[in-house]
Amino acid sequence: MxxxxxxxxxxxxxxxxxxxxxxxxxxxxxxxxxxxxxxxxxxxxxxxxxxxxEDKYDLLETVMEEGLAETVDKFRPHEYFVDDKVIPERVVGFALTIFQHFKKHDRFFRAMLFNEGIPMFRHRMQSLFLTKFRTEIQPLQVPSEKADPLILEILPIFISSAMIGLVSWWFENQMRISEREMAEKLFLIMTRGPLRALGLGFPDERK
Amino acid sequence: MxxxxxxxxxxxxxxxxxxxxxxxxxxxxxxxxxxxxxxxxxxxxxxxxxxxxEDKYDLLETVMEEGLAETVDKFRPHEYFVDDKVIPERVVGFALTIFQHFKKHDRFFRAMLFNEGIPMFRHRMQSLFLTKFRTEIQPLQVPSEKADPLILEILPIFISSAMIGLVSWWFENQMRISEREMAEKLFLIMTRGPLRALGLGFPDERK
DNA sequence: ATAATTAATGAACACAGTGTTCAATAGCAT
DNA sequence: ATGCTATTGAACACTGTGTTCATTAATTAT
Structure with missing residues (x-):
């Protein structure tokens, strides 16, 4: 062999x-x-x-890892934050790269994401995203007293899960939304927050 | 039979x-x-x-659906929004119920969530969460011009995926964080937004 | 308590898929 | 052209599946 x-x-x-x-x-x-x-x-x-x-599981793993290895390459570090200020273009740019990559490898991701019976794939992919967001967010060491350590821990999980779900949904809908639009909406949700992105208000704030 | x-x-x-x-x-x-x-x-x-x-798949499905049916019961509609204003206690309250339910049915969820080889479970569970958030968010018909229809479509996906990921992570960490704390952080991320929850700022806003 | 009913047993069966072996053949590299 | 090595296809033992059937055991109804 x-x-x-x-x-x-x-x-x-x-x-x-x-x-x-x-x-x-x-x-x-x-x-x-x-x-x-x-x-x-x-x-x-x-x-x-x-x-x-060795067997069909071995084949699956090989195909899977090869595809994922290529995906990981798109995950090169960017400078998303400068002095704790987010740089919108860069965040949107990264999201864009991801969506474009998925579109390009349509066949592979379709097979992997939607075949009931491939349990490991979403796990593996999620852990890739997770690693990405961890190395991106953890070292921030936000100076202000606002930085809650638990939030710092939870956030990468939250974001990576949400990303997987979003990408899957996008696929299921034949990618009818453009990559750019997806990336922009994602940025909106990330910055304004899920609820506020909708236009909802909160009782404890002035209009 | x-x-x-x-x-x-x-x-x-x-x-x-x-x-x-x-x-x-x-x-x-x-x-x-x-x-x-x-x-x-x-x-x-x-x-x-x-x-x-019929076979082991039939058994799996039976066990799975019974467990999920019980979970769905916790998903009774609450009035989270009044006049497009979020009521924090109710949102936190709902999140709390969920985390408590998961803790209570530890064995079941552990088996289902972490057994590589049960592909359908996360899917099924996610679609339950999704339905929940859809029926919660869609009818909002936020009056203001701010309500972007695409965001309205994307948001339930985003939130339900994030929730599944969060709950799984919580389990993996032996539920060392209290249900209340999880619910509160979740609320924080939802309202302030992932990035702002960290204490990050944006260039286009005054400090 | 007894009879009638229905579930559980265990052994047998044909079947499908696995993973390995082996001699024969075909294709590639030099 | 020759030596090397990948492919072939048939055979093999093995494991698990899903079904059947007569026998035994437990439960329910009377």
């Missing part, structure tokens, strides 16, 4: 397996996909499959 | 199956659990299992 072969046969077989595997994932539940299914879709012998992957 | 039997034998077997099934879920991946495992854990014949459930 030399995972770095350059043999054309190997490359062909692997590409065939992975591509038809994605097809199958778009058609039916991962649990219901058998190695036999994959092999016959890729037009290879069933035994050949085992020459490349 | 009379699902409303009162026969003691039936009740006992079902209780045994469901309880040991939860145990197993807390121990290992749903995919790796066999009907044989469940039967022998519950100390019944394997055939008996099939007298009550």
């Amino acid at each position: 030399a995972s770095d072969s350059t043999d054309l046969r190997v490359l062909k077989t692997r590409a065939a397996i992975q591509s038809h595997f994605l097809d199958l994932l778009l058609q039916k539940n991962f649990n219901e996909i058998t190695v036999k299914d994959i092999a016959s879709a890729a037009k290879i012998g069933r035994g050949t499959f085992y020459l490349h992957y | 009379a699902s409303d039997s009162t026969d003691l034998r039936v009740l006992k077997t079902r209780a045994a199956i469901q309880s040991h099934f939860l145990d197993l879920l807390l121990q290992k991946n749903f995919n790796e659990i066999t009907v044989k495992d469940i039967a022998s854990a519950a100390k019944i014949g394997r055939g008996t299992f099939y007298l009550h459930y």
Whole structure:
């Protein structure tokens, strides 16, 4: 199982397996996909499959991690805050990059996000987002007395979860909203706050 | 498969199956659990299992839906807004109810949320939260020109996803934070907005 | 308490999928 | 052209599934 072969046969077989595997994932539940299914879709012998992957879980993980690794690249650090002031263009810019990346890798994310039977994917993706927001938010060490340590801990969770949900919804709706619009609304919610973004008021403040 | 039997034998077997099934879920991946495992854990014949459930997926669904049905009950409508003004105590009160409910049904939620291999659960739960927030937010029809229809659509998604993530995190951390504290921080983020809750400022506003 | 009813048992069955082996064949690299 | 190695396909033992059936046991109704 030399995972770095350059043999054309190997490359062909692997590409065939992975591509038809994605097809199958778009058609039916991962649990219901058998190695036999994959092999016959890729037009290879069933035994050949085992020459490349331990089992279908191994294949899933490989495909998944490769796709996620590429996604992580979009997560390069930016300077979103300067002197504890948010720079709107940069925040919107980052959100934009994310939405564009998802759109570009449509097939992959569709297969992974919406196949009931792939439990780990959202988890893995969320933990990627989480890491991103943690390294972004934690070191802020907001100077003022306002910075509540618990909020500092909760916030990355809150934001990363919300992001996953938002992206999934966007996908489910055939991405009919433009990336830019999504990024802008997201920024609005993030800065004004969910409730205020709606135009709601609070009793304890002057109009 | 009379699902409303009162026969003691039936009740006992079902209780045994469901309880040991939860145990197993807390121990290992749903995919790796066999009907044989469940039967022998519950100390019944394997055939008996099939007298009550079609297969392990049927069992999972039954257990899941029963637990979720109970959760939904906590979702009774409250009047969170009066004249587009948020009533803080009520919002915090609702959040509190949720966290308390989760704590009470510890075993169930642990098994369901953290078993890699139960894909549907978070989905189902999220759609429950989503329905809740939709029926809560959509009819608001905020009068002012501020109410952006897209925000109105996005917001329930955003909030429900964030809630699921938050609750899961809370569980993962053995619920070391009190329900009240969680509810209060949540309220803070919701009203002030994620970024402002941290104490961050924006360039386009006076200090 | 007894009879009638219904659930549980356990062994057997055919079936589908898994993961491995092996000799034969085909394709690639040099 | 030759040596290397990937693929093939058939066979194998194995594990789990879902069903059946006669037997036994527990529960309910009278």
